Amino acid sequence: xxxxxxxxxxxxxxxxxxxxxxxxxxxxxxxxxxxNSASADSGTSNAQAIxxxxxxxxxxxxxxxxxxxxxxxxxxxxxxxxxxxxDFQVSTGRMPAQQPGAQIQKKAVLYTQEQIDEMAAxxxxxxxxxAVPDSSKYQVDDNLVQLGGVLFxxxxxxxxxxxxxxxxxxxxxxxPSLTQTNPKAIYEAMxxxxxxxxxxxxxxxxPMEKQAIxxxxxxxRDEPNYxxxxxxxxxxxxxxxxxxxxxxxxxxxxxVWIAAHTTKASAERVAKAKAATGAKGGKE
Amino acid sequence: xxxxxSNEEIVPTTLxxxxxxxxxxxxxxxxxxxxxxxxxxPDHWSFMLGEVCLYSFIILLLSGxxxxxxxxxxxxxxxxxxxxxxxxxxxMSEAYASTLNISFDVRGGLLMRQIHHWAALVFxxxxxxxxxxxxxxxxxxxxxxxxxxxGFTLFVLALLEGFAGYSLPDDLLSGTGLRIMQGIxxxxxxxxxxxxxFFFGGLFPGHVLIxxxxxxxxxxxxxxxxxxxxxxxxxxxxxxxxQWAGPGRTNExxxxxxxxxxxxxxxxxxxxxxxxxxxLLGGLVSINPIWDYxxxxxxxxxxxxxPDFYIGFFEGALRMMPNWEINAWxxxxxxxxxxxxVVVPGILFTGLAIYPFFEAxxxxxxREHHILDRPRNMPTRTAIGVAGIxxxxxxxxxxxxxxxxxxxNLSVETITWVDRVLIFVGPVFGFWLTRRICFGLQRRDRDxxxxxxxxxxxxxxxxxxxxxxxxxxxxxxxHKLTAHDVHRPLTLTEVTxxxxxxxxxxxxxxxxxxxxxxxxxxxxxxxxxxxxxxAISSGHH
Numbered sequence: 148x149x150x151x152x153x154x155x156x157x158x159x160x161x162x163x164x165x166x167x168x169x170x171x172x173x174x175x176x177x178x179x180x181x182x183n184s185a186s187a188d189s190g191t192s193n194a195q196a197i198x199x200x201x202x203x204x205x206x207x208x209x210x211x212x213x214x215x216x217x218x219x220x221x222x223x224x225x226x227x228x229x230x231x232x233x234d235f236q237v238s239t240g241r242m243p244a245q246q247p248g249a250q251i252q253k254k255a256v257l258y259t260q261e262q263i264d265e266m267a268a269x270x271x272x273x274x275x276x277x278a279v280p281d282s283s284k285y286q287v288d289d290n291l292v293q294l295g296g297v298l299f300x301x302x303x304x305x306x307x308x309x310x311x312x313x314x315x316x317x318x319x320x321x322x323p324s325l326t327q328t329n330p331k332a333i334y335e336a337m338x339x340x341x342x343x344x345x346x347x348x349x350x351x352x353x354p355m356e357k358q359a360i361x362x363x364x365x366x367x368r369d370e371p372n373y374x375x376x377x378x379x380x381x382x383x384x385x386x387x388x389x390x391x392x393x394x395x396x397x398x399x400x401x402x403v404w405i406a407a408h409t410t411k412a413s414a415e416r417v418a419k420a421k422a423a424t425g426a427k428g429g430k431e
Numbered sequence: 432x433x434x435x436x437s438n439e440e441i442v443p444t445t446l447x448x449x450x451x452x453x454x455x456x457x458x459x460x461x462x463x464x465x466x467x468x469x470x471x472x473p474d475h476w477s478f479m480l481g482e483v484c485l486y487s488f489i490i491l492l493l494s495g496x497x498x499x500x501x502x503x504x505x506x507x508x509x510x511x512x513x514x515x516x517x518x519x520x521x522x523m524s525e526a527y528a529s530t531l532n533i534s535f536d537v538r539g540g541l542l543m544r545q546i547h548h549w550a551a552l553v554f555x556x557x558x559x560x561x562x563x564x565x566x567x568x569x570x571x572x573x574x575x576x577x578x579x580x581x582g583f584t585l586f587v588l589a590l591l592e593g594f595a596g597y598s599l600p601d602d603l604l605s606g607t608g609l610r611i612m613q614g615i616x617x618x619x620x621x622x623x624x625x626x627x628x629f630f631f632g633g634l635f636p637g638h639v640l641i642x643x644x645x646x647x648x649x650x651x652x653x654x655x656x657x658x659x660x661x662x663x664x665x666x667x668x669x670x671x672x673x674q675w676a677g678p679g680r681t682n683e684x685x686x687x688x689x690x691x692x693x694x695x696x697x698x699x700x701x702x703x704x705x706x707x708x709x710x711l712l713g714g715l716v717s718i719n720p721i722w723d724y725x726x727x728x729x730x731x732x733x734x735x736x737x738p739d740f741y742i743g744f745f746e747g748a749l750r751m752m753p754n755w756e757i758n759a760w761x762x763x764x765x766x767x768x769x770x771x772x773v774v775v776p777g778i779l780f781t782g783l784a785i786y787p788f789f790e791a792x793x794x795x796x797x798r799e800h801h802i803l804d805r806p807r808n809m810p811t812r813t814a815i816g817v818a819g820i821x822x823x824x825x826x827x828x829x830x831x832x833x834x835x836x837x838x839x840n841l842s843v844e845t846i847t848w849v850d851r852v853l854i855f856v857g858p859v860f861g862f863w864l865t866r867r868i869c870f871g872l873q874r875r876d877r878d879x880x881x882x883x884x885x886x887x888x889x890x891x892x893x894x895x896x897x898x899x900x901x902x903x904x905x906x907x908x909x910h911k912l913t914a915h916d917v918h919r920p921l922t923l924t925e926v927t928x929x930x931x932x933x934x935x936x937x938x939x940x941x942x943x944x945x946x947x948x949x950x951x952x953x954x955x956x957x958x959x960x961x962x963x964x965x966a967i968s969s970g971h972h
Contacts, residue, residue, distance in 0.1 A: 249842065292517050300603065300725045304733040309603065309724050314734025315833035319842035322734065366517060367723070373534070374545055374717030382604065382733075384831045386718050387740025390552040394712070395560065398483055398553070399476070401704045406476035410693055 193268060200269025203262055207243045216273055221247065228339065229276020230267035235335035237263045239328075241342075249319035250342055277338045277348070284354055285330040287362045291355070295363025298356055302347070303364075310380035311364055316343055326368050330361045472694050473674035473687035477564050479701060483557035485660065486705040487550045492657075494547040495649065501537050503529035504645030506601065506638045515722050523601075523726035526641045530600040530721055546713030551593055553709060555741040558586050562783075566816050569804035570673045571787040573797065578666040581659050583784045588656050590741055595648040597739055600719075601641055606727025607736045609636065611749070618768035636729065673803050676914035678907040682801045737831060744823050747830030748775055751850055779823070786815075793946045795921050807876070808915040810869035811950040817865040818858035825854045866953075873955035876912045879904060880958050881966040903967070913957050920947040 154160060204216070211222030218224030222244075225232070236242035240256045258266070267279060300309070308314045311325035320343045325333065337357050340346025352360070378385040443452045455461045472478075505525040511518050513528070515535045533540035562582060565571055571579035594612075598605045613635050617623045632639035671685050680686045688694060712718075724733065738746050748771035757764040790812065791797070806813040828835065829850040836843045883901035891897050904912070921944060958966075 293520050296517055296725060297521065300728070300731040300733070304603075304725075304731070306734050308735045309733040312735070313837060315836035315843050317842070318844055319836070319840075321837050363517070370517075372717050372720070373722070374541060374720055375715045377717050377720075380720070380723065381834060382724075382735045382737050383719070383739045384735070384737045384743075384834050386552065387743065389716065390549070390556055391740065394549075394553060394708075395556060397708060398557075398705065401701070401708070402479040402483070403476040405697055405701050405704070406474055406479060409474060410688065 196265045196268040197272045198269075199262075200265035200267070203258070203266050204269055207257075208266070211244070216270065225270050225273070227274040227276045228270055230264075230271040230279045231277040231335040232339040232341065233267040233270045234263055234279045235332055235339060235341055237266060239332050250321060253323070277335075280331065280334045280338070280354075282331070284358060285334040285361050286358065287330070287365045288358060289362070289366070291359035291362045292366045294356070295359035295361070296367075298352070298360050299363050302352070303360065306344075308381070311368060312380050325364055328364075330365060333361050333364060334358075467668075468689070468691035470668070470690045471685045471687045472672050472690060473680075473685060475675060477568075478672065480557060480561040480564050482698060482701055483705055484554055484561055485664075486702045487554040487557055487709065488656065488660065489702070490550040490706055490709055491547060491554060492653065494543050494550060495653070497543045498533060498540075498547060499649055501529060501533045501540060502526070502599070502645075504599070504642045506636070506641045518722065518725070521726065524641065526599060526601040527721070527726045530602070534722060542710075542713050545716075545718050546710055547596075548718045549712040549716070550709050551596060552718075552739065553705070555589050555593055555739075558582075558589055559741075562586060563816065563820070566786070567806040567813060568673070569800065569809060569812065572800040573791065574670055574799050575666075575673075576787040576791070578663060578670070579787050580784060581663045581666070583780075585656060585659050585663065587780065588652055588659070592648060592652040592656065593739055593741055595644045595652065597719075597742075598644055599641060599648060600721050601727050602721035603724040603727050603731055603733055604719075604721075604736055606636065606729065607732060608738055608742070609640065610729070611746075614768055615772040618765040619773060620764060620769070636727070671801065673801050676802050676805075676911050678910055680802065682799065685801075735834060737834075740827070743830035744826040745772055745776060745830075747826040747828065747832070747850070748772065750832055751826065751829050751847060751854065753851075779819070783819075792943065793950050794918055795947070796918075802914065804915060807869040807872040809918075810866045810873070810954075813869055814862040814865040818862040821857040821861040822854060825850050825857050829854075870953070870955055873957075877955060877958055880909055880912050881962060915957070917954055917957055918947075918951045919954075920944070920951045 204212075205214070208216075208222075208225075211219060212225050213219045213222075216225040233242075237258055238256060238260070240253045241251045243257065244251045245254055264279075270276070271278070303311075306314055306316065306322035307325055308322075313324035314322050316322060322344070328336075334357055335341075336344060337347045337352060337360070338349075347357075349357075372380070378389055443449045451460075503525040507525045508522055509525050509528050511521050511523055511528050511531065513519075513532055513536055515531055518531065530544075533544055535541070565579065565582070594608070598609050613627055613631065616627045616630060619626060627635070630640070631637040632643075672687075674680050674685060674687065677686070725731065737743070749768065752767050752771040755766040755770075757766060804812075806816075829847065832843050832846045832850070835841065835846055883903040886900045886902045888900045889897055890900060
């Protein structure tokens with residue numbers, strides 16, 4: 148095998164070097180600079196938490212939201228967003244954003260809850276805003292399910308569908324499915340109105356009503372489909388699709404089957420006739 | 432059946448024989464039975480599509496009767512206290528509450544509701560597929576044009592019946608559908624507002640609509656459907672069934688099997704297959720879970736509000752239409768609703784209804800037809816049918832544009848714009864492509880007749896030439912491939928009379944000539960006898 152140096156003038160050499168350089172830079176980034184490894188000592192005091200949060204913020208949020216969370220053309224200002232917004236966006240894997248688009252997609256969560264709390268503390272220190280709700284606020288209460296249903300159908304189902312399966316919005320945006328969302332995230336979403344969702348502060352939907360809505364969502368999604376297979380709980384469209392695919396094919400197969408099976412006598416007659424014409428055809 | 436003659440008295444001994452004899456002596460059924468029980472029906476799977484409609488209608492009647500026993504057609508407000516706890520204590524109409532009761536408290540109620548609803552979908556789907564079969568095989572030609580009209584009316588009534596049934600439970604989707612219906616009524620110029628007030632007995636939603644729809648749904652429309660189905664079947668019986676071309680089958684006979692016992696067994700069996708299938712669906716697959724939708728409240732709405740599939744075209748057309756309105760002299764003409772929901776479906780359905788008459792006018796064909804066309808042998812008709820399917824299909828898909836968007840990560844606007852273009856381009860392309868395919872298939876048929884079928888055996892001649900042996904088709908197949916007529920355009924002869932005065936209705940005649948050229952100007956001739964003999968005698972197959 149020839150040594151590497153003899154191929155240094157190969158037409159593809161430049162590309163190979165470029166690829167190696169990119170891989171090297173990427174590895175370095177992953178090893179030292181990626182958000183996963185952003186080093187921050189876990190402090191116990193609030194000031195320490197804020198400092199740690201600021202460090203995390205500067206590593207992975209500031210490129211879009213600005214050095215002091217003042218916002219830029221890539222991302223809004225976070226001053227006054229509050230801890231709840233940070234907790235929602237980061238703990239559901241929406242932030243840090245992978246790429247801009249009609250809507251920021253969910254992906255794997257990059258931070259521990261502790262780191263998220265530190266970032267939340269930092270954003271909170273900049274200008275307050277809705278706090279992360281206490282777990283008692285989003286506890287499922289069986290007595291609130293009925294009220295929650297009314298509120299859900301009035302304020303939520305128009306985008307999220309009657310069964311919380313999600314739905315389309317304009318320009319490629321969408322209301323996400325609520326079938327897996329944890330109660331805390333639902334509460335924070337109502338409180339902060341992430342992305343395309345309007346926000347519903349406590350003056351619009353009271354904490355008790357928010358709890359009712361969560362109780363309804365959680366109760367309904369845990370319910371069995373009483374009618375059998377749910378077909379995605381998307382309403383009449385999936386029912387129509389089902390009958391025009393599965394239903395039509397099954398009925399046609401039955402029809403073909405029944406039409407193909409005839410009486411023994413006539414089947415024999417047909418076979419005899421075939422044999423006769425076949426024999427004649429052979430003579431020609 | 433026993434008959435008594437003057438010479439000898441045959442006394443029936445079996446129970447069936449005794450019963451028949453009893454009836455025969457009183458009603459004289461033996462003569463009618465003798466004639467009709469041996470009635471011949473041809474055998475083909477595509478002739479059973481209409482049966483699916485009939486059977487699902489019977490299932491609809493049976494399950495519907497069960498549901499009426501428990502349904503309360505009232506918009507009176509009640510507080511729900513049944514066993515479905517997520518709606519406990521919620522105010523709702525009696526109609527919705529009684530539907531919840533049917534679903535959760537009446538034994539077998541949910542099964543019956545689901546059987547009823549699945550049967551409805553099968554009914555309308557069956558009608559559509561059956562109608563397409565009739566269209567593409569030319570079974571609507573003389574003498575069956577009137578039966579086509581009856582079938583068409585049944586189709587329209589089925590849509591109406593389905594929509595009324597969808598609206599009755601008064602759930603959130605029902606109410607949303609009715610609200611859209613009200614918008615459509617309001618868009619009708621001049622009389623729209625009056626019609627809406629008449630229809631809803633005042634403002635939307637009012638208090639009379641559900642009781643009125645109930646009467647329409649369980650009495651009026653099913654009564655008419657039942658009567659028309661009867662007329663439809665009597666005509667099929669009287670005019671006899673069409674059949675495919677084949678050896679021994681002519682325009683004057685029907686080759687097949689007798690009603691009794693073969694078709695009785697087949698049709699009876701098929702009824703139970705359809706019933707069993709729908710019952711299985713009703714038991715295993717959820718449909719219209721109204722408890723998930725919640726009661727209708729005019730201020731509420733859900734994402735993914737869609738009608739049942741047969742109203743999907745209307746929904747899609749509404750979603751597709753740009754927001755055009757004309758405001759003049761203090762009145763609004765809502766073209767954004769009027770065109771997609773009234774004008775376009777009006778044209779589409781009128782076209783469907785009058786097509787047999789239109790085709791007869793174009794072909795100038797006044798003969799009776801009892802042998803079906805293979806779709807390829809009427810390329811323009813087939814292409815028109817495909818264009819119609821494409822047009823309808825695109826509207827239909829657009830009715831679910833939001834679900835297409837979420838499931839394929841697209842934007843609703845993109846889908847809508849693509850559909851806006853496709854609804855014009857798609858049918859034209861479908862028309863063109865179908866005609867090309869039909870001509871291609873016809874040429875292939877011609878080739879098969881003249882040169883036989885490729886045997887797969889390659890021979891080498893002494894000169895070294897390779898050729899494949901073609902085996903001639905059996906006589907029966909030759910007949911099937913050449914039994915059709917090749918239509919020619921009508922020629923316009925009388926342009927002027929002897930005095931040079933243009934013939935009356937000249938413009939119409941010219942239009943007709945143009946239409947026939949469009950239909951039959953391009954065609955694939957079937958092999959003549961001479962061509963066939965030549966091909967045989969040249970013997971290179």
